[in-house]
Amino acid sequence: MMDNGKLRVAFIGAGKQANWRHYSPVTSMPDVELAALCDFSSEKADETAKKWGVPKTYQDYKQMLEEVDPQAVFIITNPKDVLEPASYALNQGRHVFIEKPPGLNLNQIKVLAHYAEVNNVLSMVGFQRRFVPAMTALKARVEERGPIHSVMVANLKSTNDFNRITGNGALDQLTSDGMHAVDNLRWLAGGEVEWVTSHVDTLYIPGPVANNVMAQVEFSNGVVGQLHYSMVTGGASLQPGATAAGYFRAEIHGKNISATVDADRLSTIVSDSGEQEVFDSKVFGESAGSDPEHWLGFWHQTRKFIDCIKESRQPSSNFADAVKTWELINQIYESSVI
Ligand SMILES: NC(=O)c1ccc[n+]([C@@H]2O[C@H](COP(=O)([O-])OP(=O)(O)OC[C@H]3O[C@@H](n4cnc5c(N)ncnc54)[C@H](O)[C@@H]3O)[C@@H](O)[C@H]2O)c1
Structure with missing residues (x-):
């Protein structure tokens, strides 16, 4: 936990699915601080930050992780863009959430599972x-x-x-x-x-x-x-x-x-x-709540990931x-x- 008693998280990805189903649950939780987000597109990053009240934006995720030092990272990118940032964050000892499909092939998710294990961090795939x-x-x-x-x-x-x-x-x-x-x-x-x-x-x-x-x-x-x-x-x-x-x-x-x-x-x-x-x-x-993310499982999935981090428990969909x-x-x- 951070000094303010909140879990500090950051996002990589300010695209459709992130805006549709992930920023809303994360920003609704009083025990979570969404400290920064990153997207290749500065326009998408700025628009998304404004919409959800995120204080800092980046185009370079390595710089963001260095400067913001989040405990957990939500990586909501297309499957071709999962392996590199997820490997980097896991190897820095950060807990990582990714969307499905978890990469481009079975080997990529095996590699990520290995990094999560050796770094003793928690992981979750978005099987809401x-x-x-x-x-x-x-x-x-x-x-x-x-x-x-x-x-x-x-x-x-x-x-x-x-x-x-x-x-x-x-x-x-x-x-x-x-x-x-x-x-x-x-x-x-x-x-x-x-x-x-x-x-x-x-x-x-x-x-x-x-x-x-x-x-x-x-x-x-x-x-x-x-x-x-x-x-x-x-x-x-x-x-x-x-x-x-x-x-x-x-x-x-x-x-x-x-x-x-x-x-x-x-x-x-x-x-x-x-x-x-x-x-x-x-x-x-x-x-x-009464929005689709509340009946479709997205809110409860996010809540489980946060609770698992707070309780040092591996989520079932790791x-x-x-x-x-x-x-x-x-x-x-x-x-x-x-
Ligand atoms: N769980 C579900 O039911 C469900 C539903 C729809 C989509 N998805 C998944 O969500 C994922 C994202 O889909 P989308 O439609 O939001 O894609 P998108 O292309 O709209 O968004 C991805 C964003 O990530 C950014 N990005 C990628 N790599 C980056 C990096 N290294 N640094 C900074 N920014 C980076 C891109 O610039 C882009 O803005 C896909 O894997 C898709 O399968 C899941």
């Missing part, structure tokens, strides 16, 4: 789906009956563009975007991956990018997980109040109880009582854990029966 308040609340309801036995995660969208959501072609769609669903499946299941079978297809859209992926994964704790990631389904229309067209839906099944969770819309619990409970998913995050999510993506491709 783990922190959706409706998800954590209803997962806990199922687990009140005992262990989860099966989970399904469906992330269904629609496009005619094989290059959509690929970080300008840096990665395939499953890795760049569907990684959220793969990570959510792993997190909900809770065990280590033991066996994978999959069906990976490229449907309708000429080009090299797989756009329809179904997988079954068996975990060491006996949980069976099913994944459907698709860019060529009906998805769902953009409904009033929802943040995106398409669905991200999880089913969590335990002993005679099932939850369905859709962060943007409705969630349900059905049990052997026969009564279906239906919830507006947004209400679960209301105690923190870099070493992200390695496992990326490995599962590779296993899904390798096990495809096509």
